[in-house]
Amino acid sequence: MEHHVADSFGHWSEICSRSFVPLLACPRTLTTCADDDFTAHITTRHLGPVRLAHVSSGASRIVRSGRLIAAEPREDVLLSLQIAGAGTVTQGGRQAHLIPSQAALYETDRPYELRFDRPMSEYVVQAPRSLVRIAPAAARRSTAIPVAGRxxxxxxHIVQELLTAEESLDAVQGEMYGHIVLELLADGIRTLDDGEVEGALSGESLVASAQAIMERDSADPQLTIESVARRLGISRRSLEKLFADHGATTPAAHLRRARLRRAERLLVRSDATIAAIGYAAGFSDERTFYRAFRRCHDMPPNEWRTRQGRHHAG
Structure with a gap:
């Protein structure tokens, strides 16, 4: 993750331009003194081509002008999720006035403006439009419209978890979370394009959400497939069918693999006993952990740890 702080609009323009696309940060009104008491900070995390950001700043305007677009064309979509304060997203002749719990979409290949009349905080999701499984016309129809759906x-919640967790993600986790974010982003755009305010998650988004819950909470031995399904408002059988319908492994296999990945990291990074690592990774007992690990790696965890140590030493 990266963290940046700015104490002037010029510096904030540079940081925003590096973090997203070329942008101009400026005072919210012409009469506002340029840098009086202005501060802003951003935390970003990359999930492959998907970027997440937590932005907090004083009152300001963020502008993506036609000139900036011509200088560096990009075809990304962004979603601002308001956390605190209020904001306005303007694009294509529409304005979305956002309060906490609301979100709005905008595109980088057309001029837009973000306006914040007082201190604010928001999450931003940015992704190449080509990776969001939605028709470009549907995305265009959905910009600068407030939405607050499932x-x-x-x-x-997923973005918050990823931006507050200090733990690094391996390549497999990064790719999986990137897929989850893209599916939920597409689902939000479909909701906007269909004119709905609140709608059920699609099957793909339910699978993605279940996978995210398992990855995030796999260390909890009380986490079961039943409890994951319950959080999503569906039955275990329905969740298993959704996984099968969308070409995923079974929910139980996904949860077991998430726990094994956690155990692998602990085996390499700590000197804890095998039993302690099994419990810390979410397994209910040492024997269950031992058997699952051996089935996955064709060797017990203590031998795998020794080999990893030799590999890194070499």
Whole structure:
């Protein structure tokens, strides 16, 4: 993750331009003194081509002008999820006035403006439009419209978790979370394009959300497939069918693999006993952990740890 702080609009323009696309940060009104008491900070995390950001700043305007677009064309979509304060997203002749729990979409290949009349905080999701499984015309029809649906609520929780966790993600986790974010982003756009205010998550988004819950909470031995399904408001059988319908492994296999990945990291990074690592990774007892690990790696965890130590030493 990256963290940046700015104490002037010029510096904030540079940081925003590096973090997203070329942008101009300026006072919210012409009469506002340029840098009086202005501060802003941003935390970003990359999930492959998907970027997440937590932005907090004083009152300001963020502008993506036609000139900036011509200088560096980009075809990304962004979703602002308001956390605190209020904001306005303007694009294509529409304005979305956002309060906490609301979100709005905008595109980088057309001029837009973000306006904040007082201190604010928001999450931002940015992704190449080509990776969001939605028709470009549907995305264009959905910009600068406030939305507050299940998909954006789930997305906000996932983004918050990813931006507050200090733990680094391996390549597999990064790719999986990137897929989850893209599915939820597409679901939010479909909700906007269909003119709905609150709608059920699609099957793909339910699978993605279940996978996110398992990855995030796999260390909890009380986490079961039943409890994951319950959080999503569906039955275990329905969740298993959704996984099968969308070409995923079974929910039980996904949860077991998430726990094994956690155990692998602990085996390499700590000197804890095998039993302690099994419990810390979410397994209910040492024997269950031992058997699951051996089935996955064709060797017990203590031998795998020794080999990893030799590999790194070499």
């Amino acid at each position: 998909s954006t609520t789930v997305l906000r």
